[in-house]
Each structure stands twice: as structure tokens, then as C-alpha cells.
Amino acid sequence: MLTKHLSIMWSPDEIASICYNHFNKLPKRGKPEAGREWTLLASVILLTDSSDQKTVHKQVVSLGTGTKCIGQSAMSMKGDVLNDSHAEVIARRGCVRYLTEQLYKAVSGQSSDVFCPGTEEGKWTVKPGVSFLFFTSQTPCGDASIFPMTGSQAQPCEPVKAVQKEESERRGLKRQAESELEETRPGPGMKTSDNNHSSCRKSGDSNQDEVIIENKACNQLNDVSHFQPDVKKVCPPDLHRTGAKCVPDGPADPLKPGLLYHSVGVLRVKPGRGDRTLSLSCSDKLARWGILGIQGALLSHYLQGPICFSAVVVGKGSYSHQAMERALKTRCSHVRGLPSSFSVRAPELLQANLEFTHNHTHTESKHTHSQGRISPCGAAISWSAVSQQPLDVTANGYKQGVTKKALGTLQARSLISKVELFHSFLKLVAATEDSHLPETLRGKDLRTYWDYKQAAETYQQAWTQLRLQAFPLWPRSPRELLLFH
Numbered sequence: 308m309l310t311k312h313l314s315i316m317w318s319p320d321e322i323a324s325i326c327y328n329h330f331n332k333l334p335k336r337g338k339p340e341a342g343r344e345w346t347l348l349a350s351v352i353l354l355t356d357s358s359d360q361k362t363v364h365k366q367v368v369s370l371g372t373g374t375k376c377i378g379q380s381a382m383s384m385k386g387d388v389l390n391d392s393h394a395e396v397i398a399r400r401g402c403v404r405y406l407t408e409q410l411y412k413a414v415s416g417q418s419s420d421v422f423c424p425g426t427e428e429g430k431w432t433v434k435p436g437v438s439f440l441f442f443t444s445q446t447p448c449g450d451a452s453i454f455p456m457t458g459s460q461a462q463p464c465e466p467v468k469a470v471q472k473e474e475s476e477r478r479g480l481k482r483q484a485e486s487e488l489e490e491t492r493p494g495p496g497m498k499t500s501d502n503n504h505s506s507c508r509k510s511g512d513s514n515q516d517e518v519i520i521e522n523k524a525c526n527q528l529n530d531v532s533h534f535q536p537d538v539k540k541v542c543p544p545d546l547h548r549t550g551a552k553c554v555p556d557g558p559a560d561p562l563k564p565g566l567l568y569h570s571v572g573v574l575r576v577k578p579g580r581g582d583r584t585l586s587l588s589c590s591d592k593l594a595r596w597g598i599l600g601i602q603g604a605l606l607s608h609y610l611q612g613p614i615c616f617s618a619v620v621v622g623k624g625s626y627s628h629q630a631m632e633r634a635l636k637t638r639c640s641h642v643r644g645l646p647s648s649f650s651v652r653a654p655e656l657l658q659a660n661l662e663f664t665h666n667h668t669h670t671e672s673k674h675t676h677s678q679g680r681i682s683p684c685g686a687a688i689s690w691s692a693v694s695q696q697p698l699d700v701t702a703n704g705y706k707q708g709v710t711k712k713a714l715g716t717l718q719a720r721s722l723i724s725k726v727e728l729f730h731s732f733l734k735l736v737a738a739t740e741d742s743h744l745p746e747t748l749r750g751k752d753l754r755t756y757w758d759y760k761q762a763a764e765t766y767q768q769a770w771t772q773l774r775l776q777a778f779p780l781w782p783r784s785p786r787e788l789l790l791f792h
């Protein structure tokens with residue numbers, strides 16, 4: 308059981324240390340320049356019990372870094388650009404790549420570290436004694452990042468003053484922040500991630516006329532004053548903030564001083580420069596993966612149930628267990644009527660005492676003025692435990708280093724882009740003997756990425772229930788962006 312894992316099998320510090328070491332061993336390409344650039348890191352770790360169940364083998368199967376997200380106008384209809392390059396999302400996509408190869412091995416009669424035949428024809432299940440956990444070097448952006456500051460914490464944001472004053476300040480600072488981004492931004496449409504270290508002063512245009520619309524599903528969560536910080540309150544109390552904005556048509560942030568700046572428990576989209584992004588915050592995505600699994604709709608054709616994380620470990624830094632519980636668990640805990648292979652699972656939430664030395668706080672402490680302005684690293688690194696080309700470094704959603712002319716060509720595609728993951732999935736289907744094909748893929752005329760996703764009926768039913776009951780305002784991806792093949 309998990310308790311056994313925690314006390315005997317692994318500790319949060321051990322997991323953090325494995326992930327940092329793995330990062331340190333990767334080649335330099337795409338890494339931040341020490342003391343000047345910072346980034347975020349996330350990993351998926353495979354845990355395998357030994358046969359006597361006394362030890363557990365830990366293996367990083369996917370690692371991601373990155374801080375950026377592209378705006379809606381830079382999205383591609385060919386599925387060949389990474390829209391969301393936050394480390395957590397890169398790590399999940401790399402994990403899908405890994406799982407696809409593991410399934411390929413399983414269907415073609417080679418041994419897989421992860422899968423064994425399920426009880427249903429054409430379906431596979433995770434081997435007994437195998438589980439996955441998720442590590443992220445920082446509190447995920449969005450809802451989990453909103454919590455009261457405490458006296459002992461380094462305060463990454465300036466305390467909030469009166470709204471009126473702050474509003475005029477923000478106008479000025481926003482321009483400054485944007486020009487800052489102009490210099491560091493590698494290309495059009497990208498914007499630095501919001502996270503709780505960096506974005507307070509860039510956190511959106513406030514509109515004082517905005518009214519708070521209560522979200523009934525989250526009503527009880529909407530009052531941040533329910534918090535009881537574990538350390539003495541500072542005076543005046545203030546919130547850690549997120550730059551991710553509330554989704555359109557939902558409750559807006561009150562933007563009042565101190566604890567009343569944000570609404571809590573609501574869906575948020577990552578900030579984009581110029582135009583809005585369609586990418587949900589990492590808090591929202593982690594909550595969704597908690598129920599639907601990390602494998603996505605395509606691989607769910609082959610699986611008897613979703614693959615969920617048994618634990619989420621966060622590196623040293625600003626952290627609130629209560630906010631993590633709310634963002635990742637409470638918002639979905641009431642969901643009922645899921646298909647039988649799905650359930651409301653609750654990952655264990657833990658924090659490590661080890662800091663990622665390339666995070667914002669550490670980078671700032673090492674920074675000297677001669678190095679120029681501190682900035683987020685523009686590249687995203689994906690590494691996954693696959694046999695061919697495990698490393699994939701991107702910037703602006705395409706392979707790093709491709710010329711403008713090459714954008715849109717095969718060479719420019721990231722191996723974890725939608726279209727590349729789709730093609731790996733089609734290879735898996737092609738390698739599966741007809742008699743062993745999952746029922747949902749038999750005798751159907753499926754062509755596009757959209758077709759294959761929609762055909763994953765049970766997964767889609769689960770998503771419908773989750774959306775209806777917990778996330779009715781989750782924006783839908785425009786269908787025209789998913790019709791590639």
C-alpha cells in the first residue's frame with residue numbers, strides 16, 4: 308500500500324533527487340544558463356516492486372522542462388506544434404511516448420516493463436507491483452498556486468496595495484513586463500509561464516467593473532479566508548498569486564487587495580502574449596489526469612483502465628498542502644457515474660525538501676548584474692525512456708534550432724507533438740494482429756486524430772461526466788485543429 312511506499316519504499320526527497328540527477332546528466336542543449344535563466348522541471352517515475360516486495364525500483368521514464376505557452380493564433384491545424392510547453396505538460400507527453408512504445412512491445416510479443424494482458428480481448432493492464440508517480444519542481448500554476456503567504460516564506464510578489472493604486476501601477480509594469488518578454492521571447496505568440504514566482508506583476512489586466520459570478524460547483528471553495536496558514540499571519544496578509552486567468556464565462560477574480568485578489572477553485576487558462584491561449588493551467592490538467600489518467604484518449608483503446616499517479620511530489624519552494632488538495636482533489640471528489648473502469652482516485656500529495664537549482668528563486672540568488680537581466684529559459688526539454696531519440700528539445704513549440712523556412716516541415720516537428728504521438732499510435736495499431744485489436748478499433752472507418760479520439764468511447768464518457776460535474780467551463784478544443792491525420 309501507499310503508506311508502505313512512503314515510509315519504507317521511497318521518500319519525497321529521494322524522488323526529487325533522482326529527478327534532479329537525471330536532469331543534470333542530460334546534455335546541455337535546451338538547459339538554462341546558470342545564474343541568468345530559470346526553468347521548471349517535471350518527471351514521471353515508474354515504481355516497480357521487487358518480487359519479495361521489500362524494495363522498489365525507481366526509474367525516471369519521462370522528464371520535461373519548460374515555461375512557455377503559445378497563443379491561440381499560433382496554433383496549428385496540422386497538430387505539429389506544441390501549444391503548451393510547461394514542464395508538467397512536456398513530462399506527460401513524454402510519458403505518453405514511453406507508454407506507446409511499451410504497448411508496442413507488448414502487442415508484438417516482446418517483454419514490456421509496464422503491461423501485461425488484461426482480461427478483456429485486446430486490452431492491457433499495468434502489471435501487478437507497477438505504479439507511477441509525478442514529480443514537479445514547483446507548485447503547479449493555476450489554482451494550486453493561490454494561497455496566503457506566511458511570514459517565513461520568501462515573498463516572491465510585492466504585497467498588494469489598494470486596488471486603485473495598484474491598477475495604475477500595473478498598467479505601467481505591464482508594459483515593462485511585455486518589453487522584457489520581447490527581449491527574451493524566442494518568437495511570436497509565446498509568453499512566459501505564469502507561476503507563483505514570477506508573474507504577480509504581470510497578472511493580467513484587471514477590470515474593476517468585473518463582477519464575481521459564483522460557480523455553484525465550487526461555491527464552498529470560493530472563499531480563500533477559509534485558509535488557516537500554518538505559520539503566523541503577516542500583516543497585512545497577502546496571497547501568492549497566479550498569472551493564469553479565469554476561463555471566459557466563469558467567475559472572475561475580484562482583484563481586491565490581500566487575500567481577496569483571486570477566486571479559488573476555478574479553471575484558469577495560461578497567460579499568452581497578445582492573444583489568449585487555450586491551454587488550461589497545470590493545476591487543472593493535473594486534476595483532469597487524476598480521473599481520466601495520463602495516457603490520453605488514444606492509448607485508452609488498448610487499456611482496461613486509466614493510468615493514474617499514485618502520488619504527486621512537489622520540490623522545495625512556495626507550497627500549500629491545502630491549496631494542492633483543493634486544486635487537484637477536492638474539485639473532482641464529488642464526481643459520480645463514471646464508467647466502471649474509472650474512479651475518483653486520490654493521489655498522495657507530498658513536498659520534498661530539496662530545491663531545483665535552476666528554479667527562479669535559486670537563479671535569482673546566484674544572479675549577478677553583469678549577467679544581464681534574469682529571464683525564463685525559452686527552450687523546453689523532453690526526455691523519455693524510449694529506444695530511439697529519447698531527447699527532444701523545442702522552442703516556440705517546434706524543434707529548437709529550425710530555421711523559419713523549415714517551420715511546418717517534418718524536420719521541425721517535436722516527437723511529442725500531437726501528430727507525432729498519433730503516428731506512433733498508428734504504428735502500434737498496425738503492429739497489432741487483427742484478432743487482437745481492441746474492439747473499439749475494429750471494422751471502423753477511422754481516419755483523423757479526432758476520429759480515433761472520439762472512438763475511445765469509455766474514455767469520452769468519463770470525460771463527459773467529469774466535465775459536467777466538475778468542470779463545465781473547460782474550453783473545448785476547436786475541432787478544426789484536430790482533423791489532421
Ligand SMILES: [Zn+2]
Nearest residue numbers: 393447448589
Ligand atoms: Zn504550469
